[in-house]
Structure formats: structure tokens, C-alpha cells
Amino acid sequence: MTPTGQDILVRVRDLRFAFGPRVIYDGVDIDIPRGKVTAIMGPSGTGKTTLLRLIGGQWRPQAGSVQFDGADVHKQSRAQLFEMRKRMGMLFQNGALLTDLTVFENVAFPLREHSGLPESMIRDVVLMKLEAVGLRGAAALYPEQISGGMARRVALARAVALEPALVMYDEPFTGQDPISMGVLMRLVRTLNEALGLTSILVSHDVEEVLSISDYAYVVAGGKVLERGTPEAIRTSQSPMVRQFLDGKPDGPVAFNYKTSRDYATDLLGGAAA
Amino acid sequence: MKLVGIVSEFLRGLGEATLFLFTMIAALPAALLRPRLVVQQIYSIGMLSLIIVAISGSFIGAVLALQGYRTLAQFGASSALGVVVAFGVIRELGPVVTALLFAGRAGSSLAAEIGLMKATDQLSGMEMMAVDPIKRVIAPRFLAGLIAMPLLASIFSLMAIGVAGGHLVGVVMLGVDDGSYWSQIHSGLHPHDIIESLIKSMVFGVAVNWIALYQGYHAAPNSEGVARATTSTVVVSSLVVLALDFILTAFMFR
Numbered sequence: 001m002t003p004t005g006q007d008i009l010v011r012v013r014d015l016r017f018a019f020g021p022r023v024i025y026d027g028v029d030i031d032i033p034r035g036k037v038t039a040i041m042g043p044s045g046t047g048k049t050t051l052l053r054l055i056g057g058q059w060r061p062q063a064g065s066v067q068f069d070g071a072d073v074h075k076q077s078r079a080q081l082f083e084m085r086k087r088m089g090m091l092f093q094n095g096a097l098l099t100d101l102t103v104f105e106n107v108a109f110p111l112r113e114h115s116g117l118p119e120s121m122i123r124d125v126v127l128m129k130l131e132a133v134g135l136r137g138a139a140a141l142y143p144e145q146i147s148g149g150m151a152r153r154v155a156l157a158r159a160v161a162l163e164p165a166l167v168m169y170d171e172p173f174t175g176q177d178p179i180s181m182g183v184l185m186r187l188v189r190t191l192n193e194a195l196g197l198t199s200i201l202v203s204h205d206v207e208e209v210l211s212i213s214d215y216a217y218v219v220a221g222g223k224v225l226e227r228g229t230p231e232a233i234r235t236s237q238s239p240m241v242r243q244f245l246d247g248k249p250d251g252p253v254a255f256n257y258k259t260s261r262d263y264a265t266d267l268l269g270g271a272a273a
Numbered sequence: 274m275k276l277v278g279i280v281s282e283f284l285r286g287l288g289e290a291t292l293f294l295f296t297m298i299a300a301l302p303a304a305l306l307r308p309r310l311v312v313q314q315i316y317s318i319g320m321l322s323l324i325i326v327a328i329s330g331s332f333i334g335a336v337l338a339l340q341g342y343r344t345l346a347q348f349g350a351s352s353a354l355g356v357v358v359a360f361g362v363i364r365e366l367g368p369v370v371t372a373l374l375f376a377g378r379a380g381s382s383l384a385a386e387i388g389l390m391k392a393t394d395q396l397s398g399m400e401m402m403a404v405d406p407i408k409r410v411i412a413p414r415f416l417a418g419l420i421a422m423p424l425l426a427s428i429f430s431l432m433a434i435g436v437a438g439g440h441l442v443g444v445v446m447l448g449v450d451d452g453s454y455w456s457q458i459h460s461g462l463h464p465h466d467i468i469e470s471l472i473k474s475m476v477f478g479v480a481v482n483w484i485a486l487y488q489g490y491h492a493a494p495n496s497e498g499v500a501r502a503t504t505s506t507v508v509v510s511s512l513v514v515l516a517l518d519f520i521l522t523a524f525m526f527r
Contacts, residue, residue: 056401085403096398099390108401158402191332 009034009198010055010164015064017054022048026222027064032166037192037199039213039230041206042220043244043253048202049093051219052168055200056090057081057190065110069165086114089159089167093174095151097143097158103130104139107158114162129157132194133187149180156187160195167191168200173208183203185212206245218244220253290487291425296407297415297486303405304412314417321380322425330362330429333370334438337361342447351447355454356461358439363462363470367430369518375422376510380485384412385507387489388499396490400449411490415482422478423471430470434458469525478522484510490526 010032017025024047034040040048053059055066055074066073068084073153096224097106107126111117117125118161130136133153135146143151152172169188173181189212192199203209210230212217218241226233226241236242243251250270259266274524304311341357387410390396432438443449486508492502 053397058397058400082403082405085401088401090398090401092394092398094393096394098395098398099393110404113402113404155398162402 006031006036007034009069010200011065011067012051012055013065013067015054015061015066015073016051018060023085023222025054025061025064028222028224029221030217030227032198032200032226034165034198035192035196035213035240036214037188037201037212039201039203039209039216041202041204041209041216041218041233041244042225042263044204046223048204049170052090052170052200052202053223055168056088057083085164086110087165089162089164091152091155091159091167091169091172092169094148095143095155096154097151099143101142101144102137103141103146103154106143106154107161110158112163123160126157129161130154130158132191133157134183145197147180149176149184152184153187156184156191156223160191160197163195164197166198166200168202170202171204172201173203173205181208188212220244282365289310289491290483293487293490297412297483299364300405300408300412301416302397302415303408307413310409310413311416311420314414315421318379318383318414318417319425320419322375322421323383323428323508325378326425326429327376327432329370329374330367330432331441333360333366334433334440335442336432336438337366338439338442338447342443342449351449353457353461354443354449355434355439356457358443359434359458359462360466362430362433363466364508365518365522367433368426368473368477369472369514371426371429371474372422372481372513372514375418375425375478376485376514377507379421380481380506381503382511383482383485384479384489384492384502385499387411387414387486388492388494388502391490391492392494392496392499411486415486418482418485419475421454421477421480423474425478426470426474468520472525473518473521476517480513480517481510482488484513 009033010030012028012030015025015028015030016023030040030051040051042048050059054061055068055073057066057076060074068088071084073081073084097103098109101109104126107129108122111122111125115122127136127139130139133156135150135153135157138146138150138154143154146154156167172184173189176184185208188199188201191197201209201213210233213230215228216230216233217224218236220240225238226236233241234245236245240252242248243253249255259270280304337358338354341354341361342351345353345357367478390410396410399406399409434440440454444451444454488502488506492498
């Protein structure tokens with residue numbers, strides 16, 4: 001059940017991408033509907049972060065296309081791509097805050113670079129964004145003085161500073177305690193509504209992500225395994241999806257790393273020789 | 274077969290580094306538009322190296338004076354001590370030792386800083402905010418290094434010849450006449466010596482900064498990559514500085 005008939009902001013078609021011999025994507029189609037929170041889930045190492053970098057135009061696919069608001073991301077000039085990126089916000093896994101700038105200056109950074117607003121207005125916008133993530137009081141601190149969860153909230157304030165159309169979250173909940181996870185989850189949802197954003201949420205925290213998203217994709221082995229509303233995903237009968245959702249240690253994704261050698265011969269091989 | 278691989282890998286790296294140099298140079302006008310960033314970097318790069326350069330200059334000038342005095346005194350020419358020290362420092366030791374110290378102090382920290390920014394996604398993050406990290410991070414540092422190097426080399430030479438090193442040992446301790454120390458320098462040293470010394474230090478400045486920034490920017494985004502980048506910065510730029518010094522000397526002081 002694809003989000004058909006809706007306004008699609010990001011359209012991925014027949015995407016193929018490989019690191020050398022390692023194929024990450026082998027022909028995937030993904031639609032990101034405008035105004036919704038869409039989750040991309042899958043086991044570690046399936047290239048979820050890669051997908052965000054492909055959408056952001058940092059990496060080039062070997063084949064296929066990524067369209068952002070109707071324009072092919074990988075057919076833009078560098079200047080056009082930079083214009084496009086002003087309408088995309090990205091939240092990196094560790095926040096990627098600039099460590100030599102304060103929290104305030106980090107949020108002000110994209111505004112100073114692009115907006116041309118006077119200082120007094122930049123100050124107001126930064127304080128409003130920081131208030132939205134609850135960290136106005138931390139404005140004068142440096143990134144090293146705040147916790148990892150707070151750093152992600154600052155990065156979120158920075159990502160929405162230019163009022164983008166799209167925000168991409170790369171594993172926003174990984175390594176967070178339950179409280180800051182709850183805070184981040186609520187922020188993803190409320191900012192999406194309040195600012196009229198479109199959000200892409202890459203994660204493997206199944207329950208949390210499904211509870212705040214409108215659509216979800218499960219990707220593994222270079223393919224889209226399942227797509228649809230959170231309910232549709234939860235009731236999926238695909239063995240791979242079931243293993244992922246239920247966290248079974250063995251199944252289609254094998255517990256043992258693939259090897260051509262038999263266990264017995266591997267063990268006894270040394271003795272026989 | 275293995276040799277071919279090594280050679281082609283070396284050439285590939287050299288080509289990549291050359292492209293990187295051109296990108297940096299192309300971004301220099303952007304850096305000039307942000308004088309505040311450049312001044313900040315001159316402060317942090319220059320100040321990092323200032324004390325170590327000043328102290329090394331003093332000691333090297335002092336040693337030159339000690340050694341020079343011993344030889345010159347045998348011929349009753351100890352009044353020429355000033356010009357001996359000045360030639361040694363201005364033509365060779367000033368630019369070369371400053372560049373080596375600069376590579377060890379500022380170059381390694383530049384490579385580590387840029388490498389860590391890469392490892393923590395700060396550079397990718399900038400790109401995603403539609404800010405070109407070459408213009409915002411690399412070019413101001415490159416320009417600052419180009420400005421700082423000749424200044425540091427000049428401070429090194431001043432310390433070595435006049436303020437502490439040669440003058441302190443020669444005139445104050447060994448009793449060479451103050452007037453002849455300076456007048457010999459005055460008559461022996463020509464403006465082109467100083468200009469060529471400045472040219473050397475500028476060339477070394479380009480080389481060390483280029484190597485440091487390239488190593489940092491192309492470091493593998495993990496702790497091992499950053500460690501490797503800082504080490505290669507110091508090793509490669511030391512060798513390159515010494516080799517360039519030989520080439521420049523061969524052309525300049527014929």
C-alpha cells in the first residue's frame with residue numbers, strides 16, 4: 001500500500017547504489033508524501049543513512065533517480081544543489097554540531113550563511129528555534145558541555161532554522177535514555193505539524209518509530225520488503241519483516257556470518273593436515 | 274606488479290592533492306570576503322607556533338654564534354660574526370626551521386582538527402546546510418597559514434640574529450664589538466637576501482598548509498584515520514620542506 005494519490009515531495013525510482021562490489025540498493029522505489037512523517041526501517045548496515053545522503057545529493061547513485069519537489073537531485077549544478085539543500089534539513093546521528101561554536105551560534109550558522117537577516121532578527125529566530133526544542137537556556141553553552149540528547153535537539157533547531165520543506169533524521173533515537181528518547185519523539189511529531197514539514201525518519205527502533213510515523217518502509221538486502229501504514233507493517237506476514245519486528249535472533253537474516261567452510265572441517269581441518 | 278600498484282597509487286594521490294590545491298586557491302576570494310574568519314585563524318595558527326618559534330630562533334642563533342666565533346677567531350675575523358649568523362639564519366635556517374616547527378605544531382593540529390570535523394560529520398553537516406566547507410573551513414585556514422608563515426620566519430630570524438641568539442652570545446657573552454656586529458650585517462646582507470628568504474618561507478607556507486589541510490580533509494573518518502593524517506602531515510611536510518629548500522637554494526643563490 002503505497003501512499004498513492006498524495007502529494008509526493010521525494011520520489012525515489014529504481015535506485016541502484018553500490019560501494020565497490022557491495023550492493024547497497026538494488027532497484028528501490030520510495031515515495032515520501034508531503035506533510036507526513038515517513039519512517040525508513042531496516043537492520044543495521046542496510047544503507048539507511050546512505051539513502052539520506054543520496055536524497056541530499058552528497059552521493060551519486062549508479063542508476064535510478066531521486067526527485068525532490070519535482071527536480072532530479074543528481075541532475076543539478078552545484079549551485080542549484082546548494083539552493084535545493086537550503087530547503088532540506090538533515091539531522092546527523094551525533095548532531096554534527098560545530099564544536100568551536102556555542103549552541104546559539106550553531107543554530108545561527110545557517111541563518112548567517114544564507115538569510116542575510118539583520119543581527120537582531122537572527123537573534124530572535126535562533127531563540128525561537130531553541131525555545132521550540134526547550135534549550136533556550138543552553139544558548140551560551142558549547143557542544144561539549146551538553147548531553148548527546150541535547151546536542152541532537154540543538155541540531156534539530158539548526159536543521160529547521162531556515163524553515164525547510166524536508167527534514168531527514170538519521171537514527172535520532174540511537175543511544176538515548178528513555179526520557180530523552182521521549183522528548184525527541186515528541187519533537188519530531190510536533191515540529192512536523194507546527195512547521196508544516198515533511199519528515200524522513202531513519203531508524204531501527206521499531207516500536208518508537210512506528211508510533212509516530214504516518215508511513216513506513218522496511219528495507220533490507222537492497223530491496224524494499226514492506227511498505228505501508230504502521231498497522232500494515234505491524235501485521236506483515238513477510239518472514240524477514242517479522243524477524244526484524246519481533247527481534248528474532250535467527251531466521252531469514254542468519255545468525256551465523258556466511259562462510260563456505262563447514263564447521264566440522266573448519267575445526268578438524270587443522271588436526272587433519 | 275606490486276611496484277606498478279604503488280606508483281599508480283602515488284600518482285593518484287598526487288593528482289587528488291593537486292586538484293585539492295586548485296579548489297583551495299579558487300576558494301581564496303571567498304576567504305577574503307570573510308576577513309574575520311581569516312584573522313581568527315591567523316591568531317590560532319600563528320599564536321600556536323609563536324613561542325616555540327621564538328625560543329628555537331634564540332637557541333639556533335646562539336649556537337651559530339658559538340660555532341662561528343670559534344672558527345672566525347682563529348683567523349682574527351671575529352668581527353664578522355654578525356654577518357655569518359645573519360647569512361645562516363636568513364638564507365637557510367630561518368625559513369627551514371620555522372617551516373619544520375610550523376609543520377609539527379600548527380600543521381599537525383590543523384590536520385587533526387579538520388580530520389575530526391570530518392569524522393564527526395561536521396563537514397558533511399555543513400554541506401547539507403548548503404555551505405561549502407572548502408570556502409568556510411579550508412580556505413580561511415589556508416590563507417591564514419600563508420600569511421602566518423613569513424611572519425613567523427621573520428620573528429625567528431629577528432630572535433636568532435638580534436634580540437637573543439647571536440647578539441646575546443656574540444656581543445654580550447663573547448665580547449664581539451657591538452658596532453662591528455651590526456655594521457658587518459648591514460654591509461654584508463643585501464635586500465635580495467631578505468626577499469629570497471621571504472619567498473622561501475612563503476613557498477614552505479603553501480606546502481605545509483596544503484599538506485596539512487589535504488591530509489585532514491581526506492582522512493579516513495575514524496580515530497585511526499585522524500592519527501594517520503597528523504603523522505603524515507609532519508613526516509611528509511618535513512621532507513617536502515627540505516627538498517624544496519634544496520631546489521630553491523639551487524636556483525636562488527647561484
